[in-house]
Amino acid sequence: MTLALDGVTLWRGGRRLLGPLDLTVPGGAVVTVMGPSGAGKSTLLAFVAGDLDPAFRAKGRVLLEGRDLAGLPPERRRLGLLFQDPLLFPHLSVGENLAFGIPRVVPRRERRARVAAALTEAGMDGFGGRDPATLSGGQAARVALMRVLLAEPRALLLDEPFSSLDATLRARLRAFVFDHIARRGLPTLLVTHDPEDARGEVVRVET
Amino acid sequence: MVPRVPFPARRITLAVVLVPVLAGVLGTLLPSIGLMPGPAQVPATAAWTGLAAAPGLGASVALSLRIGLVSTGLSLSLALLIVAGAHDTALMRWSRRALAPLLAVPHVSVALGLAFLLAPSGWIVRLLSPWATGWTLPPDVATAPDPWGLAAVVALVLKETPYLLLMLLAALPQVDADRAVRAARGLGHGPLSAWGRAVLPRVWPLIRLPVYAVLAYGLSVVDVALVLAPATPPPLAVAVVRWLSDPDVSSRAQGAAGAVLQTGLVIAAIGAWRLGEAAVARLARPWVSRGPSATGPWEGRLGIWSAQTAALPVVLLTAGAVLAMALWSVADAWFWPAPWPSALTLETWARHLSGVAWPLGTTVSVGLVATVLAVGLAAALLEAECRATGRGGLSDGVIYLPLLVPQVGFLYGVTVLATLVGLDGTWAAVTASHLLFVLPYVYLTLAGPWRRLDPRWGRVAAGLGAAPGRVFWCVTLPLLLRPLLFAAAVGFAVSVGQYLPTLFLGAGLHPTLTTEAVALATGGDRRIIGVHVFLQAILPLLGFALAVGVPGWLYRDRRGMRAAEAGG
Numbered sequence: 147m148t149l150a151l152d153g154v155t156l157w158r159g160g161r162r163l164l165g166p167l168d169l170t171v172p173g174g175a176v177v178t179v180m181g182p183s184g185a186g187k188s189t190l191l192a193f194v195a196g197d198l199d200p201a202f203r204a205k206g207r208v209l210l211e212g213r214d215l216a217g218l219p220p221e222r223r224r225l226g227l228l229f230q231d232p233l234l235f236p237h238l239s240v241g242e243n244l245a246f247g248i249p250r251v252v253p254r255r256e257r258r259a260r261v262a263a264a265l266t267e268a269g270m271d272g273f274g275g276r277d278p279a280t281l282s283g284g285q286a287a288r289v290a291l292m293r294v295l296l297a298e299p300r301a302l303l304l305d306e307p308f309s310s311l312d313a314t315l316r317a318r319l320r321a322f323v324f325d326h327i328a329r330r331g332l333p334t335l336l337v338t339h340d341p342e343d344a345r346g347e348v349v350r351v352e353t
Numbered sequence: 354m355v356p357r358v359p360f361p362a363r364r365i366t367l368a369v370v371l372v373p374v375l376a377g378v379l380g381t382l383l384p385s386i387g388l389m390p391g392p393a394q395v396p397a398t399a400a401w402t403g404l405a406a407a408p409g410l411g412a413s414v415a416l417s418l419r420i421g422l423v424s425t426g427l428s429l430s431l432a433l434l435i436v437a438g439a440h441d442t443a444l445m446r447w448s449r450r451a452l453a454p455l456l457a458v459p460h461v462s463v464a465l466g467l468a469f470l471l472a473p474s475g476w477i478v479r480l481l482s483p484w485a486t487g488w489t490l491p492p493d494v495a496t497a498p499d500p501w502g503l504a505a506v507v508a509l510v511l512k513e514t515p516y517l518l519l520m521l522l523a524a525l526p527q528v529d530a531d532r533a534v535r536a537a538r539g540l541g542h543g544p545l546s547a548w549g550r551a552v553l554p555r556v557w558p559l560i561r562l563p564v565y566a567v568l569a570y571g572l573s574v575v576d577v578a579l580v581l582a583p584a585t586p587p588p589l590a591v592a593v594v595r596w597l598s599d600p601d602v603s604s605r606a607q608g609a610a611g612a613v614l615q616t617g618l619v620i621a622a623i624g625a626w627r628l629g630e631a632a633v634a635r636l637a638r639p640w641v642s643r644g645p646s647a648t649g650p651w652e653g654r655l656g657i658w659s660a661q662t663a664a665l666p667v668v669l670l671t672a673g674a675v676l677a678m679a680l681w682s683v684a685d686a687w688f689w690p691a692p693w694p695s696a697l698t699l700e701t702w703a704r705h706l707s708g709v710a711w712p713l714g715t716t717v718s719v720g721l722v723a724t725v726l727a728v729g730l731a732a733a734l735l736e737a738e739c740r741a742t743g744r745g746g747l748s749d750g751v752i753y754l755p756l757l758v759p760q761v762g763f764l765y766g767v768t769v770l771a772t773l774v775g776l777d778g779t780w781a782a783v784t785a786s787h788l789l790f791v792l793p794y795v796y797l798t799l800a801g802p803w804r805r806l807d808p809r810w811g812r813v814a815a816g817l818g819a820a821p822g823r824v825f826w827c828v829t830l831p832l833l834l835r836p837l838l839f840a841a842a843v844g845f846a847v848s849v850g851q852y853l854p855t856l857f858l859g860a861g862l863h864p865t866l867t868t869e870a871v872a873l874a875t876g877g878d879r880r881i882i883g884v885h886v887f888l889q890a891i892l893p894l895l896g897f898a899l900a901v902g903v904p905g906w907l908y909r910d911r912r913g914m915r916a917a918e919a920g921g
Contacts, residue, residue, distance in 0.1 A: 197812055220815035221824075227816035233809055236913025237831040246827075247817030279912035297817045 147173040147211055149301040149333040154206030156186050156193065164190060164351050166206065171301070171333035176324065176346035179337045185351045187337035191303045194335065195227055196220040210300055226299030226332075228323075230306045232290035234278035240289055241265075241274030247297025264292040284315045291323055295330065302327060302334040308343050362733035366792070367751070369730070373767050373789055374754050378616070380766020384609035390769050393602040400606035404614065407607065409586030414618065417589040420502045420582065421572030421622060424509035429564055431510065431663040432517035436525070437548035438660030440534055448664055449522065453901070455515035455671055456843060457893035459850030461867050462886045464508040464580040465874060466674025469681070471497040471504055474689045476677050482690040491689055497581055502588070504581040509574065511671050513567045514663075517560065523801040524559035528552060541645035543652030545659070550641050554634070561630075562749060563797075566756035568626060569619045573759030576852035576867065580874045589615050590761045594853070597765050609765060616762035623757070675890045682883030701880040709866075713888060716865040719780070719855075720848035720892070723787040724795070727844050728837065731796040735803040736825055739811075752796050755789045760853045768857045778860035786854035787847075795844040802836035834907070835914075838900035846893035866892075 148170060155165035164186035171177045179187055193204045197220045208215045215223055234243045244261045252260070265273055268288040278286060287307070294302065307323065308316045324345060327334050336345060384390070387397035404410065439445040469475050474491035482488045497504040525531075530552045537547035573590040582588050587595075593615055596608030681687070682701055684694035767786065771777040810832060814824045830837065852867050859868075870885040908914035 192812070195812065195816060197815065219820075220812070221818050221820045224818065225816060227813055229809055229813070231809075233807075233813045235810070235814075235828060235832075237834075237908060237911055246814070246819070249818065277911050277913070293817065299816075303816075 147300055147331065147333055148209075149335060150209040150212075151194070152207040152209060154190070154193065154204065154208070156189055157203040158186075158189075158201060163202070167349070167351070169347070169349055171335055173333050174328050174331040176327065176334045176336055178344040178346060178348045179335065179351060180341065180344055180348055181337075181339065181351035183339055187339075187351065188305055191227070191305050191335070191337055195225050195303055196223050224298065224300045226294035226297060226302045228290060228294055228302065228304045228307045230309045232278075232286040234281075234286055234289060234293070236279060238278070239274065240270075240276045240278055240281070243278060243289060244274075244293050244296055247293060249298065260296055264296055268292050283311055284319060287311065287319050288322060291326065295326060299332065302332050304334060304336040306338050306340075306343075307336075309338070309340065362730060362737050366730055366734055369785075369788060369792060370752060370755060373770075373786075374758055374763055376770050377763030377766035378758065380769040381609050381612045381616075381763055382766075384606050384765075384769070385613045387606065389602055389606060390773065391602075395603050395606045399603060400610035403603060403607040404610040407592070407611075410589075410592075413586045413589045413592050414614075416502050416582065416586070417572055417615075417618065418622065420505050420509070420574070420578070420588060421568055424506045424513065424571040425564065425568045425626075427506065427510045428513035428517055428567060431514045431667065432521055433553070434663040435514075435518060435660045436521045437545050437553070438656035438658070439664070440544060440548055440656070441531065442657055442660075444657060444660055444664065448518065451664075451668055452515055452519055452522075453839075453842070453897040454894060455511075455668070456519065457846050457897050458512075458671060458675055458890045459846065459867060459893065460508065460512050460574075461576045461580065461850065461852060461870050462678070462890045463511050463671060463674050464505070464577040465870060465882055465886050466676075466678045467504060467508050467511075467670065468497045468580055468874070469677050469879060470670065470673055471507070476673070476692075479690045480692050488690070498583050500583055502578075502582045505574070505577050505588075507670070508577050508581055509571050511667055511674075513571070514667050517563060517567060519798075520560050520563040521556065523798075524556050525552070526805065527559060527801075528555040530556070543645070544656035546645065546652070548656075554641060557630075562753050562757075565623050565626070566753060568622060569757050569759055572619050572622055573615055573761055575761065576871050579871055589618065590759065593761045594856075597761070612759075612761050612763075612765055615759050619757070619759050619762070675886065678879070678883040678886035679890075680883070681879045682887050684880060684883070701884060705881055705884050709869075709884060709888065712864045712866050712869045715780070715783075715863050716849055716867070716889075716892065719784045719787055719863075719865065720845045722784050723791045723848045724841050724844040726784075726788055727792040727795040728799075728841050730792060731799050731840065732803075732830075732837070734796065735800060736829070739803070739808075740821070749797070749800070752793045754793075756793050764853055764857045768860075771858060777858065778862045780863055782858040783855055783863045786858040787851050790851060790854065791844040791847050794847045795840045798840040798843045799833075799836055802833060806832060832914075835900075835904045838903060839897075842893070842896040842900035845896040849889060849893050 150170045151167050153166045153168060155167070156163040167179075167190070169177055179190065181187055189198065189202055192198050193202075194208050196215065196218060198204055210223070210225075234240070235246065238246065241261050244264055245257055248257050248260060261274060265271055268285075268291075270285060270288065273281075273285070278289070281289065304323075308320055311319060320343065336343070338344060385400045387395050387400065389395060435448060439448060470477055472478075473494055473496055475497070478486065478488070478491065533551040533555075534544070534547050537551040538544065542550060574588070575590050575594055578588045578591045582591065586592065589611065593608050593611035596604045596611055599605055599608070680694065683697045683699060685696035685698045685700075687694040764786070768777055771782050776782045806829065810828055811824050814828045815821075819827065849865075850867060851865075852871060855863065855865050855868050864872075866885050866889045870882060870889060873882050873885060904914070
């Protein structure tokens with residue numbers, strides 16, 4: 147699996163915000179787009195994910211396994227999104243959050259097994275019925291990653307995913323996330339302003 | 354591209370809101386120049402010469418202007434004092450909680466309760482007599498109604514202050530009021546002065562339309578005026594309704610001309626108010642940027658003190674009005690000057706329950722259906738707006754239209770229209786006319802929380818493979834359940850309180866608690882009025898209780914879903 151950007155350029159109004167950007171992320175690898183806040187990093191991820199705000203204009207192609215994603219709605223691109231906040235749905239339990247992205251065709255028994263396995267993998271056995279608001283920051287971030295992985299994405303988009311955590315937690319979570327990415331061979335595009343979070347090939351963008 | 358909402362919400366809303374208002378204005382205008390529906394005709398100018406010759410017209414117009422302008426000015430001042438003075442205090446949290454029940458009580462209930470509270474033989478005088486006043490007989494003065502329309506002003510202020518407070522509270526997060534006030538206080542301003550300088554100029558444009566709606570309502574109110582305003586001459590809107598209900602065709606034409614005049618009056622008053630705003634803004638300019646004066650600690654207390662002075666009478670009088678009538682409904686004998694009934698009995702209830710069942714049923718069925726339709730339309734409109742980010746949704750001005758054009762100014766035309774298509778006097782016509790007024794309130798209550806919802810929820814869900822429909826039903830709606838139900842409760846309360854639409858479109862065939870209560874007001878049997886007022890107040894209160902209780906119960910194990918604030 148490979149995620150590639152081909153001449154991606156972003157404008158806001160008449161002003162060019164970012165690009166043209168060319169990059170290729172092979173399966174299991176991470177490419178980091180690094181730049182100060184306001185450089186259009188999050189907008190770039192929104193464009194790749196297919197929900198660019200109409201205030202922006204974009205040119206260029208996003209290719210997943212060689213196929214152009216243009217015209218595909220966000221829910222059919224199968225790109226896992228991870229934000230700075232875990233954004234666990236507050237009205238659902240931890241287990242229901244995990245099950246949210248499991249494809250409908252998977253039978254109920256199998257869904258339950260996958261949720262349980264994901265909880266084990268996150269070191270959170272028996273947390274399925276818990277209220278997400280009662281989780282610690284690290285636990286919530288791990289659930290957020292497992293939720294994305296259970297949706298069987300073909301690539302990951304990470305938007306400053308570690309910025310809200312304190313230093314020790316951050317190192318542990320970073321290891322947890324990159325370990326999973328490598329194990330599943332997912333191409334990952336990471337945007338951050340923090341050199342400490344950067345991984346793999348680093349592409350710098352300026353304001 | 355973003356998929357459209359599979360439902361033409363905009364077009365339906367335009368049809369529901371714009372068509373009746375415009376057609377109604379036209380249907381009022383044409384009769385006023387002699388084009389009556391039906392065979393009977395009147396000369397083209399007869400309506401206006403009749404209106405000009407109507408005895409007491411000038412006094413009617415003056416009374417309408419007085420009631421409308423004074424009640425709007427007072428309500429706005431009180432609401433601003435409460436928000437500014439109680440900013441970030443316990444009183445504010447308390448006011449937020451008091452808001453829902455205050456909004457729930459219909460105008461007519463408040464008016465009927467006040468009629469007893471303020472009367473010369475009313476509860477307030479009874480509680481003070483004869484030990485404090487020395488009166489052994491009720492004093493011989495007219496207080497409710499009084500010749501100046503002050504009692505009507507009080508009733509309107511009791512209802513419009515909470516409404517403006519709700520609108521202010523919804524507008525504050527949009528201008529980041531908390532931090533602005535903190536910054537201004539850090540520069541040495543007292544609380545009132547900080548709020549007035551840092552927040553008021555920015556929040557004003559956001560509450561402009563609600564203020565105009567309050568002004569338009571006060572200038573053309575009928576139900577409250579029938580209970581509390583002088584009857585000869587009555588406020589213009591009451592006179593117009595009287596003429597429009599006359600079987601004589603030339604009277605109806607004159608009424609149509611009066612309705613047009615009423616609309617003109619509202620437009621002129623809003624225009625004048627707008628000019629006044631501009632003048633005040635210009636005059637206050639130097640004041641806004643003036644530095645803090647050296648003040649003692651008393652200025653901090655002044656803020657909270659003025660907020661309390663503004664809030665307490667509103668709460669006490671509204672609660673007193675409803676309690677007094679509830680007490681009357683179970684009173685045995687209650688002669689002057691006894692402060693309490695001699696005994697309590699359920700006899701009034703037993704005697705009138707069967708008579709009240711039919712209007713009660715109509716009130717509930719019309720209210721529920723209008724509310725469900727309004728919430729559905731408002732949700733579809735807001736969802737369509739969110740999906741089409743960047744392009745403007747339906748402008749708030751259009752939705753506000755039914756609240757800005759006076760009811761008497763276009764409901765007659767709507768009735769004419771309904772008659773032409775054979776819908777007049779049907780339950781459906783009454784419900785549709787309620788929807789016209791329920792929808793704006795529901796939409797405006799819901800718009801703030803909806804637009805504030807973090808767009809990343811939708812993006813996360815889409816990233817997990819959820820199509821827009823699933824995002825809407827499984828993420829957006831549950832996250833917004835609290836404001837949705839609150840908006841529904843507001844809408845239901847609005848429907849329960851509607852008087853003129855029920856009267857006109859129902860052709861007297863679909864009485865509700867409100868029309869019955871107004872009809873009973875002239876009879877003056879306080880026990881039966883008490884039954885109506887109690888039911889009228891308890892229905893919306895129940896709605897608000899459900900709106901708070903249901904999400905609380907559903908999400909009892911979800912800490913992240915607790916209410917952050919009332920109505921939001």
